[in-house]
Amino acid sequence: xxxxxxxxxxxxxxxxxxxxxxxxxxxxxxxxxxxxxxxxxxxxxxxxxxxxxxxxxxxxxxxxxxxxxxxxxxxxxxxxxxxxxxxxxxxxxxxxxxxxxxxxxxxxxxxxxxxxxxxxxxxxxxxxxxxxxxxxxxxxxxxxxxxxxxxxxxxxxxxxxxxxxxxxxxxxxxxxxxxxxxxxxxxxxxxxxxxxxxxxxxxxxxxxxxxxxxxxxxxxxxxxxxxxxxxxxxxxxxxxxxxx
Numbered sequence: 001x002x003x004x005x006x007x008x009x010x011x012x013x014x015x016x017x018x019x020x021x022x023x024x025x026x027x028x029x030x031x032x033x034x035x036x037x038x039x040x041x042x043x044x045x046x047x048x049x050x051x052x053x054x055x056x057x058x059x060x061x062x063x064x065x066x067x068x069x070x071x072x073x074x075x076x077x078x079x080x081x082x083x084x085x086x087x088x089x090x091x092x093x094x095x096x097x098x099x100x101x102x103x104x105x106x107x108x109x110x111x112x113x114x115x116x117x118x119x120x121x122x123x124x125x126x127x128x129x130x131x132x133x134x135x136x137x138x139x140x141x142x143x144x145x146x147x148x149x150x151x152x153x154x155x156x157x158x159x160x161x162x163x164x165x166x167x168x169x170x171x172x173x174x175x176x177x178x179x180x181x182x183x184x185x186x187x188x189x190x191x192x193x194x195x196x197x198x199x200x201x202x203x204x205x206x207x208x209x210x211x212x213x214x215x216x217x218x219x220x221x222x223x224x225x226x227x228x229x230x231x232x233x234x235x236x237x238x239x240x241x242x243x244x
Contacts, residue, residue: 003176004033009220011162011174011227016135016235025112026139028235030132033176034122039132041140044111057107057154059137061094063087063129065118090126091116093199097130097159097190098137100198106154112140123177127161127188131228134159135235142236158193160228164221166209171216173224185209189221193229 004012012033021027026041047058064087067073077083098114114137116129137155144150163175165183172179180186187202202214 002172002179008170008172009223011224012176014228014231016132016231018135018139018235024136024140025143026136026141028132028135028139030128030135032124032128032131032174034120035124035128035176036118036120037125037128037132038115038117038119039129039136040115040117041133041136042113042115043140043144044113045109047109047111051104051109054105055109056104057109058104058111059095059099059102059107059114060111061091061098061114061116061129061133063091063094063116063118063126065121065125069118069121090129093126093190093201094129094133097161097198098133100190100192101134101137101155101157101159102141103154103156106150106152107141108150110149112137121177123175123180124163127163127174127190130159130161130190131232135232138232138236158229158232159190159198160193160225160232161188161190162221162224162228163188164217164224166213166217171213171220173220185213185217187217187221189218189225191222191225193225193232195222195226 015031017029020029021040024040025043028039030037051058114133118125141155164173164187165175166185167179167183185204189200190198
């Protein structure tokens with residue numbers, strides 16, 4: 001029996017609590033079981049050099065784990081003087097995923113930075129960050145729309161992410177750390193609310209896996225992402241936020 005008494009294809013208990021930060025343009029505390037990630041969106045009226053002059057905007061992300069987000073204290077990366085490779089890889093993934101949800105031309109010449117800070121880690125921190133990060137991004141865009149800063153509807157589609165893997169020969173959805181650390185196959189899937197794939201990261205541990213396992217993992221992940229979209233919609237409570 002898995003933790004929380006769930007079946008192989010079930011998500012952990014999940015909550016997406018919005019407006020948890022007083023100052024951020026948008027915020028969401030994403031809880032995937034015992035993994036908790038605070039996602040905040042911040043607006044800057046400038047764009048990076050590669051976007052300058054195009055009239056378009058930009059969405060980027062930063063990711064970090066707090067010192068006691070795990071069972072032992074880890075040093076802050078700022079104290080080491082640089083970010084680690086894992087951190088850089090994850091925040092680039094989050095940025096790519098969230099840009100798939102938005103029309104950057106409609107956003108206009110401004111940047112939205114989504115900060116994803118892991119308060120507590122128990123597997124799936126990057127997927128929780130993407131799922132909660134979308135909610136924070138959407139809330140920030142809503143605020144810009146209400147202020148008349150942005151015209152139209154820049155948000156084009158939902159984006160969410162979930163982990164999936166093979167543990168003891170069984171395909172399981174939304175892995176906790178104990179499962180993730182012993183999985184024969186570990187995969188992260190990012191997809192839109194229409195269940196189109198944005199990014200798939202999958203790795204075999206020990207031995208290769210077949211196409212049948214790949215298909216089963218993708219099916220489980222997309223079913224989970226459909227459920228996550230419903231939770232995002234409930235958190236936002238603004239169906240009109242999305243463009244037709």
